[in-house]
Amino acid sequence: MSDDIAASRRIVQDWVVRYIAAVIDLAPEAVPLDTEFREIGVDSAEVVIMTGVMEEEFGFEIDAELPFRRATIAGLLDALQEAGLVAA
Amino acid sequence: MTPPALSLVVLAHDMARALPRTLRSLAPDYQATAPVPPAEIGGWEIIVVDNGSACPVQAAEVAPPDVALRVIRRGPEAAAAVAEALNQGLQNATGEFVGVWIDGARLASPGLLGACARALRLHPRAVVATRNYHLGPALQHAAAMSGFDAAAEDRLLNSIDWPRGAARLAEIATPEQPDPTGPLLESNALFMRRAQWQALGGFDPRFGGAGGGAVNIDMLLRACAAPGSQLIRxxxxxxxxxxxxxxxxxxxxxxxxxxxxLGSKQYFRLRGRPMRALRQRGWLYDAALGALRPDSPERAHG
Known part of the structure; x- marks a missing residue:
């Protein structure tokens, strides 16, 4: 993925949902967007690991502590959008 | 000379304060907690790999009682090469079983070696993972921010009269993972047969960076992915x-x-897939029972 063109929120969201679904062995459509990661069954280390893979996939940099402050999929995407890393 | 049943490879870098306690915790008179007596373990050796300490580890100063200890010294220029250091330790191991401590600052609980020795013998390709704790009221990278220091740690150990009160270590510590059967990413002390370590090629030196990056995580994941292996927690x-x-x-x-x-990124680049914690429970060895827990899943091997 190019560094120059921000991925759309929908693409990144789908990626995150699929990633988490694979981690917790759940169907993607069953992964909630507004539930905290730990309540979904993904611990903080796994979320940090996911952000590393996101950086590799999408070419942007994420503060490693961001998922602690914005601890839902929707919150994480909001933060990335606010930072201009994903497009609406 | 008959080789010991178990070799312990302990990596150290500038651990003058912590290493002696770790080695003390690996002495036979310390690892004497029932139900597995030291004799059942079959004897062990300790190989300290001193990875470029400014003040080199002196065997005579740190050797615990009644156990053979060797020190492999590596120069300061090698300090970043964690995988190579661990592999050098593995190459020097003579036991049928080998336990590797990637962090020599982690002292053992008093039944650890007995539990691991018995668990190793339960399966021909056992991968025996042990639980990681931090001394103190919180994980140390967080506790240190609120003033937890070496003096406080010393007081904690004194409060349980360590090493005599070593059975109470968990009371003064915080586990890295709250659920011992939950997602498992790393085991500081990882045990397998020496032949398994060799078949896996030891630690992958392509993993670099501070502390070896994800090299230990990679080792556990590869070990558990190897055909026929059996995770035992x-x-x-x-x-x-x-x-x-x-x-x-x-x-x-x-x-x-x-x-x-950073470790996640490196793993993804090298392995082409995300670094995922193990979610399989594996077999659960209960140290207090001295046996597998009755509800151990997937217990198919005889």
Whole structure:
């Protein structure tokens, strides 16, 4: 993925949902967007690991502590959008 | 001379304060907790790999009683090469079984070696993972931010009269993972047959960076993915991290998270897939029972 063109929120969201679904062995459509990661069954280390893979996939940099402050999929995407890393 | 049943490879770098306690915790008179007596373990040796310490480890100063200890010294220029250091230790191991301590600042609970020795014999390709704890009221990268220091750690150990009160270590410590049967990413003390370590090629030296990056995580994941392997988690024993200014636990939460993220990126580049914690429970060895827990899943091997 190019560094120059921000991925759309929908693409990144789908990626995150699929990633988490694979981690917790759940169907993607069953992964909630507004539930905290730990309540979904993904611990903080796994979320940090996911952000590393996101950086590799999408070419942007994420503060490693961001998922602690914005601890839902929707919150994480909001933060990335606010930072201009994903497009609406 | 008959080789010992078990070799322990302990990696150390500038751990003058912490290493002696770790080695003391590996002495036969310390590892004497029922139900597995030291005699059942079959004898063990300790190989300390001193990875470029400014003040080199002196065997005579740190050797615990009644156990053979060797020190492999590597120069300061080698300090970053964690995988190579561990592999050098593995190459020097003579036991049928080998336990590797990637962090020599983690002292053992008193039934750890007995539990691991018995668990190793339960399956021909056992991968025996032990639980990681940090001494103190919180994980040390967080506790250090609120004033937990070496003196406080010493007071804690004194409060349980360690080493005599070593069975109470868990009371003064915090586990890295709250659920010992939950997602497993790393085991500081990892045990397998020497032949398994060899078949896996030891640690992958392509993993670099502070503390070896994700090299230990990669080792556990590869070991458990190897055909025919059987993960066995040790419940009720563990290793306990002491403060030593290490790359992750001495770093603060932000830096610790950044290092984990870096390890994730490196793993993804090298392996072409995300670094995922093990979710399989494996067999659960209960140290207090001295046997597998009756509800151990997937217990198919005879």
């Amino acid at each position: 040790i419940l009720g024993e563990g290793t306990f991290h002491q403060l030593h200014g290490g790359v992750t636990t001495g770093a603060g939460p932000r830096r610790a998270a950044a290092l984990l993220k």
